[in-house]
Amino acid sequence: xxxxxxxxxxxDHREFYYQGAAVMLDRPEPDAGSDVWDEYLHLRPNVPGxxxxxxxxxxxxxxxxxxxxxxxxxxxxxxxxxxxxSR
Amino acid sequence: MGELIARTPLDGFExxxxxxxxxxxxxxxxxxxxxxxxxxTKAIAAALQDAxxxxxPAPGRATGKAEARAIWFGRDMALLAGPVPDPSLxxxxxxxxxxxxxxxxxxxxxxxxxxxxxxxxxxxxxxxxKRGHTVRSLVQHMNGSITRTGPQTFLIMVFRSMARTxxxxxxxxxxxxxxxx
Numbered sequence: 001x002x003x004x005x006x007x008x009x010x011x012d013h014r015e016f017y018y019q020g021a022a023v024m025l026d027r028p029e030p031d032a033g034s035d036v037w038d039e040y041l042h043l044r045p046n047v048p049g050x051x052x053x054x055x056x057x058x059x060x061x062x063x064x065x066x067x068x069x070x071x072x073x074x075x076x077x078x079x080x081x082x083x084x085x086s087r
Numbered sequence: 088m089g090e091l092i093a094r095t096p097l098d099g100f101e102x103x104x105x106x107x108x109x110x111x112x113x114x115x116x117x118x119x120x121x122x123x124x125x126x127x128t129k130a131i132a133a134a135l136q137d138a139x140x141x142x143x144p145a146p147g148r149a150t151g152k153a154e155a156r157a158i159w160f161g162r163d164m165a166l167l168a169g170p171v172p173d174p175s176l177x178x179x180x181x182x183x184x185x186x187x188x189x190x191x192x193x194x195x196x197x198x199x200x201x202x203x204x205x206x207x208x209x210x211x212x213x214x215x216x217k218r219g220h221t222v223r224s225l226v227q228h229m230n231g232s233i234t235r236t237g238p239q240t241f242l243i244m245v246f247r248s249m250a251r252t253x254x255x256x257x258x259x260x261x262x263x264x265x266x267x268x
Contacts, residue, residue: 008146008223011208012225014209015225015234058230061146061162061223062162062220062223
């Protein structure tokens with residue numbers, strides 16, 4: 001599998017560290033309530049198909065990426081810098 | 088304080104030649120990571136040009152020449168290798184001395200590309216990776232920096248603590264390529 005780093009170009013997956021669903025980019029407000037925080041921390045929809053994930057380009061430029069990947073076909077659809085994802 | 092003697096990471100390592108390729112330690116001089124503050128990339132580029140006469144390296148590129156290089160070293164970071172950084176750079180970027188932190192090797196010879204192909208998961212052939220190109224990638228299992236400094240010469244850098252592992256891994260790849268004749 002190769003991931004298209006916006007800075008380095010397509011790179012082997014060995015260079016990356018996988019963090020998990022990109023929901024971590026969408027942190028609730030501190031006073032959002034325990035239900036919202038419970039969902040943020042623990043509940044993942046696990047939908048088959050296009051899925052946003054966070055990968056760190058550890059062995060490359062060091063940037064965090066939001067990678068969109070199809071969990072059914074394993075197609076890598078694209079990647080953007082996590083810092084450029086509008087929140 | 089006692090008399091301290093600086094030692095390079097591979098102090099005493101004699102150049103190793105296997106087949107037509109030579110591996111040797113290189114003294115890069117002072118190494119400084121230059122990380123521009125937010126929004127300061129244009130300013131640091133101008134300061135670097137004024138003070139050291141070389142361009143700010145774009146991602147995947149190295150500028151300057153043998154005695155003084157600026158090597159792209161990651162997101163929003165370059166490594167100034169050679170000169171002591173001019174104080175003017177500190178207005179626009181965080182400067183960190185890295186002189187003792189890196190093992191620096193030259194791999195030189197016609198078979199160098201074939202050797203690196205066994206160690207680095209990036210295409211480093213001359214048709215796509217030319218002089219002045221650089222990557223941050225893996226060397227076997229180690230994070231490193233690889234720069235082409237000549238038609239058949241590469242600069243390989245990994246953390247100092249992995250110096251002998253780097254030599255071991257490169258030597259094995261050199262032997263492997265040479266044995267194929």
